[in-house]
Amino acid sequence: MTVILVLLCLAIAGRELWLAFERGRTPGAPEIADIRTQLRALKGTRDELEEFRASQRERLDRLTADQESDRAAFGEADARIRSLVTQINDRLVPDVSGRLKEQREAAEEQRAAVERLAAEMAVLRGHLVGRLDQAAAASLGADPADLVTGSLAVVPGEARPALAGPFERFAEHHGLRVELTDGDRYYLSGRSPRGLELDFIDLVAALREHCVESTGPARSLLGALRDVDRGGARIGPLLMARTPESLVCGVLPLAELRRPDAAGLLGDPDAAARRLHRLPEGRFCDVSAWPALNA
Structure with missing residues (x-):
């Protein structure tokens, strides 16, 4: 009986130990609930993370699309800017350059005109001083200074400077000094018309x-x-006329120089040449066929 009681006590003690051991191994209901709560929270967090990733992916796609659109807009704007720059270079720059060039040319022309005017004023002043000196000398009994007219006319007009030098050197060779020029007309002093007629x-x-x-x-x-x-050219009574067919020269009578139309003899070179052909042989020379004149 005692043995049975001992065995029974041992069995009861073993059962209690096993139950206590099982209770130590198996979590309780609160712990399980907490774990389930954490699992649900983790699942919610994962869903939120997926939603966040999806929203970020959509935002990234929108940003990429906007970037492509901006790149296209920038390219179009750059092309328009380049086109405007090209148009400015092709249209406005030449126009502005042309206007600046015209202004510079106008300024140069004005400067040249001022210089010519200054030179003419200096010549006029010198002429006036010379006339005053002659008047002063005449008041003391000196002979008055002689004055003759001349003219130089050519076609085309651009060739006139090339003839002005030979014309003035020829006048100087015969003792004449240019006092004043007015267009094609010359006023020369230093010789009398009669003396020039004989020399010519x-x-x-x-x-x-x-x-x-x-x-x-x-x-x-x-x-x-x-x-x-x-x-043609004229100095006092000497007249030279150039036409496409001829080149002639001659000495007009002094009386003919008093006519009103004498100043316009070179206005019609053909008429001047015909007039020279009517002069006496001693006053006329035709050099049309000469091979070289200024050699």
Whole structure:
């Protein structure tokens, strides 16, 4: 009996130990509930994370699309800017450059005009001073200074500067000084018309006889006239006329210079040439066929 009681006590004690051991191994209901709560929270967090990832992915896609749109807009704007720059370079820059060039040319022309005016004023002043000196000398009993007119006309007009030099050197060679110029007209002093008439008759005779030594300045002027289409030169009674068909010179009578139309003799070179052909042989020379005049 005692043995049975001991065994029974041992069995009861073993059962209690096993139950206590099982209770230590198996979690309780609160712990399980807490674990389940944490699992649900983790699941919610995972869902939120997936939603966040999806929203970020959509936002990234929108940003990428916006970036592509901005890149296209920037490219279009850059192309328009380049087009505008090209148009400015092609249209406005040449126009502005042309206007600046015109302004510079206008300024140069004005400067040249001022310089010409200053030179003409200096010449006029010198002429006035010379006239005053002559008047003062005449008041003391000196002979009055002689004055003759001349003219130089050529076609085309651009060739006139090339003839002005030979013309003025020829006048200087015969003792004349240019006092004043007015367009094609010259006013020269230093010789009397009568003395020039005699000298020019001798000159025409020397030209007919091909006297190169004594006719150098005259031949230079005639050679310069040969290089133009039409025109002529006159100093006092000496007249040179150039037409496409001829080159002639002659000495007009002084009485003819008093006519009102004498100043316009070179306005019609053909008429001037015909007038020279009517002069006496001693006053006329035709150099049209001469091979070289200014050699």
